[in-house]
Amino acid sequence: MIINHPLLGPRDAAEFVYLGDAALIDRPDPSVADAAEKFHEYGYLRDNPAGEHQELWYHEQGDRSWLVVTRNTLSHEISKVELARDVAVARGRGR
Amino acid sequence: MSQTNRIKGGLVDRSQTLKFTFNGKSMQGHPGDTLASALLANGQKLVGRSFKYHRPRGIFSAGSYEPNALVELRTGAHQEPNTRATVAELFDGLTANSQNHRGPLEFDVMSGVDLLAPFLSAGFYYKTFMWPKAFWEKIYEPFIRMSAGLGSLSMQEDPDVYDKGFLHCDLLVIGAGPAGLSAALAAGRSGAKIILADEDFLFGGQLNAETYAVDGMAGSGWAAQAVAELAAMDNVRLMNRTTIYGAYDHGIFGALERCTDHLPTSGGKPRQILWKIYSKRSLLTAGATERPIAFGNNDRPGVMLAGAVRTYANRYGVAPGKRVAVFTNNDDGWRTATDLADKGIEIAAVIDSRDGTPRASIHGANMVMGGRIVDTAGRKGLKSLTLSNGQVIKADCLAVSGGWNPNVHLTCHQRGRPNWNDDLSAFVPGDDLPVGMSVAGAANGTLALGAALKDGRDRANEIVKDLGFKASRKAAPKAEDEAYKGAPFWHVGESRKRAWVDLQNDVTVKDIKQSHAEGFRSVEHLKRYTTLGMATDQGKTSNIPALAIMAECTGKTIPQTGTTIFRPPYTPIPMGALAGRARGKNFRPTRLTPSHIWAKENGATFVEVGNWMRAQWFARPGEKGWRDSVDREVEMTRASVGICDVTTLGKIDIQGKDAAEFLNHIYTNAFLKLPVGKVRYGLMLREDGIAYDDGTVARLGENHYVMTTTTANAVLVFRRLEFARQCLWPGLDVHLISTTDGWAQFAVAGSNSRSLLSKIVDDGFDLSNEAFPFMACAELTVCAGTPARLFRISFSGEMAFEIAVPARFGNAMMGVLMQAGEEFDAVPYGTEALGVMRIEKGHAAGNELNGQTTAVNLGLGGFVSQKKDCIGKTLSERPDLNRDDAIRLVGFKPVDPAKPLLAGSHFINKGDTANMANDQGWMSSVAFSPIMGHSIGLGFIKQGHERKGEIVRAVNPARGSEVDVEIVSPHFYDPEGGLQRG
Known part of the structure; x- marks a missing residue:
């Protein structure tokens, strides 16, 4: 597979390490009342879509960027590659 | 006897x-021959024995899909089994041997197996060997292993070198037959970057095998001219002897180039190269494969594919027989008869399964329209064939054609399914092709030559225009469209004899019918029950006939019956090529510690720790075993001073205004108030609340921290920190660099460590307890100006320091430290002594941080701050991880001090039966403590912290050991910690 790195251009997937669902960005707020339940879902429950999937890849043999790759799990077509930091900020993460 | 079957031309x-030699017999051939053509030229028809029945077999095809003619090439360590003689290029001095027989090939002792055929039909494994049960291991399996199989391995290490490489192109053309050459010419003229690959050593494909003319010249001559034109183009890379074996995601292809297989020796060059080709577009022009017709005893040497027979005559100048018969269901089969007749070879008969008039007139040949062959004769080579009307025809070669299958394999590598084409009675590429792939020529069902040449050029022009190049206007090469029509005919129903479908795995028509009768009707079941198509040829000549026969049984059409899924590789890939250079010691990188050379010169025994080579101990003369060395290293360190290279621990440089806040998220304990010049121990959890890694953090400056991790987790912790920094808390101003390899670090431990170090620090750097107390850190210079970092931390429990210098000074620093320590009897120590001292001190390490234990289990519950969040905090509070009877890390000592302890032993209360229900926990680390004078252990046991003084049993049934042990504090040595602070 080839991942079109937003900063470095097309790179072979062998340079990357795969983590999984980009929902891992959405770490729950530990201060809410049902935090334990939320962390359980965060830690253990994943969607497994046949089709478009947003997932985290780490450019370990490259610039060490975490990327959010939108990949079709049926065809392996990659429709979008973003810096995970940008995605995290857009999803409201900060300090 | 020499080349008795060699004819003119070719x-x-x-x-x-x-x-060359075959089974020790000297033979001759010429450059341009394959082993198969040379064997046929020398009249050698019998070349091997079949997989299951040990039937005599000969050369069946002239391509990479050969099911029969598998041989062992070369000798000694270079011996390679299961090589297809049809693609092995002849070279001077080649040694080839037949395989899968006991005794000589002509008198295989195992050929009696054929008489057992009634018992060995499809599924015989599951039926025949059911009883008696005891027979399986002693009788059945050894017999099957002896009788079935292919070639043998040399049992020596492969002496050849294999390599890997990467290539990029605009267009990859797969196959250099008429369509491929025509396409490459058109695309090459446009200026696009082209790779043209073909598995053959000679470009031209079917053009070299036929007598058709292109642009008014011989087809092979036109091919040579086209290759010459392509070779002159800078934008074209020609790769012969290169098989494109797999179509992968995003236009990536796997290719195997055989660089020196055709030479007597590799001369030190890589034997084969495994290429990864990145293409913008690809054009599959892989041609078509002829398929046989099944009839009684159709597996005898001399029964061959019709196209192969004329390939041997036209390309190699070899007559596969003196008197040749043809059995065909299509017009193309007739071409074999006319081509051979033109070369003066006697044609005994042309048997066409279709009614009607003969398609050609051949002098002296029997023309049998609507004919059926029901049987053949000839023990080690064909002698005659019998028709359904009883007529017997003498022939020593039978050319069979059941039509042609487009080579659609690569179009299916990403799960695309081919479509059935009724006109061709064959599958053609489907609509769901791999990204960027087009198909042209015979592979696309365009079987006639003139049309294939045009198809190749037109598709190539479409592609280059698509890529933004200007297509050449040059017309496609011209050739006639030959006749190839046929009528489906798969097997001779009148035949009472066994009729082979899959020659390599010995699967017959009867097996397929039996599979149907027993309910294995899906094509996937058929395949697994009969093993059809599962041999090294992957059923390239057998799959479609088998599908047709199954369709006949079920009354369905062939497309309704389905097709199996084609997967890479297209042809077998040697393990050596897949491994490339990554073998033996080069399988993974070896990392050497900065003081490796010093350690080697000073008698270190090394141990692999992940990728690292670490000194395990330093033996001295007179020491009888490793224990002597390790005990001495521990005793001398504790008595005076010892030095250990601890560079392998991960080091991560953390800088930024928010570095402290970042660390607060990562570690369970608080880091906001760590002062500059101080070190703090830290514990990390996984998000599920289980302990993950531990280490220290030194604050070197206002916004500058240095973290250490365990050796094993250095890479993984860094990855996690980057994840936390970029994905979880992207608003923090913090940056990370891995500096594990940047700094050489040494533990200097023992009561004389301060005295030793004071000799090398510059400018009287104050090492006193007041100025540089336990858990202090500083940046300084040593040895007159070498930058260094000093940490007063202790893993051994002694007063100890760790000193770091830039890695390039590491080896010298080890020498300097040892020299400075000479007056104190300083000793280098390895990982064993390090381990003994950490167990004596009760520190958790990898055995304890094993992915199952929590901070509470480890006795580190107090390190989980209740005042802040951190990774893993919430889930570490789950009730089940905090049960009253949770396991706790404690120490263990044998009641009888003479008894050794074993790691992995489980604890059972006195009086309980030793079973899982009574399991109390396990021993995680053990060592002999020279200080205590007996074995000591660390382990987890339920409520261990409240059970000190209790005696339990440490049971290890796997190693037959049971020892009574007393539960004690994990801190065996200096439990108050006075020494490390002192």
């Missing part, structure tokens, strides 16, 4: 003669 170089 593309072999008769000016040179090559000598």
Whole structure:
């Protein structure tokens, strides 16, 4: 597979390490009342879509960027590659 | 006897003669021959024995899909089994041997197996060997292993070198037959970057095998001219002897180039190269494969594919027989008869399964329209064939054609399914092709030559225009469209004898019918029950006939019956090529510690720790075993001073205004108030609340921290920190660099460590307890100006320091430290002594941080701050991880001090039966403590912290050991910690 790195251009997937669902960005707020339940879902429950999937890849043999790759799990077509930091900020993460 | 079957013509170089041996017999051939063509030229028809029945077999095809002619090439360590003689290029001095027989090939002792055929039909494993049960291991399996199989391995290490490489192109053309050459010419003229690959050593494909003309010249001549034109183009890379074996995601292809297989020796060059080709577009022009017709005893040497027979005659100048018969269901089969007749070879008969009039007139040949062959004769080579009307025809070669299958394999590598084409009675590429792939020529069902040449050029022009190049206007090469029509005919129903479908795995028509009768009707079941198509040829000649026969049984059409899924590789890939250079010691990188050379010169025994080579101990003369060395290293360190290279621990440089806040998220304990110049121990959890890693953090400056991790987790912790920094808390101003390899670090431990170090620090750097107390850190210089970092931390429990210098000074620093320590009897120590001292001190390490234990289990519950969040905090509070009877890390000592302890032993209360229900926990680390004078252990036991003084049993049934042990504090040595602070 080839991942079109937003900063470095097309790179072979062998340079990357795969983590999984980009929902891992959405770490729950530990201060809410049902935090334990939320962390359980965060830690253990994943969607497994046949089709478009947003997932985290780490450019370990490259610039060490975490990327959010939108990949079709049926065809392996990659429709979008973003810096995970940008995605995290857009999803409201900060300090 | 020499080349009795060699005839005029062909593309072999008769000016040179090559000598080779087959089963020890000397034979001759010419450059341009394959082993198969040379064997046929020398009249060698019998070349092997079949997989299951040990039937005599000969050469069946002239391509990479050969099911029969598998041989062992070369000798000694270079011996390679299961090589297809049809693609092995002849070279001078080649040694080839037949395989899968006991005794000589002609008198295989195992050929009696054929008489057992009634018992060995499809599924015989599951039925025949059911009883008696005891027979399986002693009788059945050894017999099957002895009788079935293919070639044998040399049992020596492969002496050849294999390599890997990467290539990029605009267009990859797969196959250099008429369509491929025509496409490459058109695309090459446009200026696009082209790779043209073909598995053959000679470009031209079917053009070299036929007598058709292109642009008014011989087809092979036109091919040579086209290759010459392509070779002159800078934008074209020609790769012969290169098989494109797999179509992968995003236009990536796997290719195997055989660089020196055709030479007597590799001369030190890589034997084969495994290429990864990145293409913008690809054009599959892989041609078509002929398929046989099944009839009684159709597996005898001399029964061959019709296209192969004329390939041997036209390309190699070899007559596969003296008197040849043809059995066909299509017009193309007739071409074999006319081509051979033109070369003066006697044609005994042409048997066409179709009614009607003969398609050609051949002098002296029997023309049998609507004919059926029901049986053949000839023990080690064909002698005659019998028709359904009883007529017997003498022939020593039978050319069979059941039509042609487009080579759609690569179009299916990403799960695309081919479509059935009724006109061709064959599958053609489907609509769901791999990204960027087009198909042209015979592979696309365009079987006629003129049309294939045009198809190749037109598709190539479409592609280059698509890529933004200007297509050449040059017309496609011209050739006639030959006749190839046929009528489906798969097997001779009248035949009472066994009729082979899959020659390599010995699967017959009867097996397929039996599979149907027993309910294995899905094509996937058929395949697994009969093993059809599962041999090294992957059923390239057998799959479609088998599908047709199954369709006949079920009354369905062939497309309704389905097709199996084609997967890479297209042809077998040697393990050596897949491994490339990554073998033996080079399988993974070896990392050497900065003081490796010093350690080697000073008698270190090394141990692999992940990728690292670490000194395990330093033996001295007179020491009888490793224990002597390790005990001495521990005793001398504790008595005076010892030095250990601890560079392998991960080091991460953390800088930024928010570095402290970042660390607060990562570690369970608080880091906001760590002062500059101080070190703090830290514990990390996984998000599920389980302990993950531990280490220290030194604050070197206002916004500058240095973290250490365990050796094993250095890479993984860094990855996690980057994840936390970029994905979880992207608003923090913090940056990370891995500096594990940047700094050489040494533990200097023992009561004389301060005295030793004071000799090398510059400018009287104050090492006193007041100025540089336990858990202090500083940046300084040593040895007159070498930058260094000093940490007063202790893993051994002694007063100890760790000193770091830039890695390039590491080896020298080890020498300097040892020299400075000479007056104190300083000793280097390895990982064993390090381990003994950490167990004596009760520190958790990898055995304890094993992915199952929590901070509470480890006795580190107090390190989980209740005042802040951190990774893993919430889930570490789950009730089940905090049960009253949770396991706790404690120490263990044998009641009888003479008894050794074993790691992995489980604890059972006195009086309980030793079973899982009574399991109390396990021993995680053990060592002999020279200080205590007996074995000591660390382990987890339920409520261990409240059970000190209790005696339990440490049971290890796997190693037959049971020892009574007393539960004690994990801190065996200096439990108050006075020494490390002192």
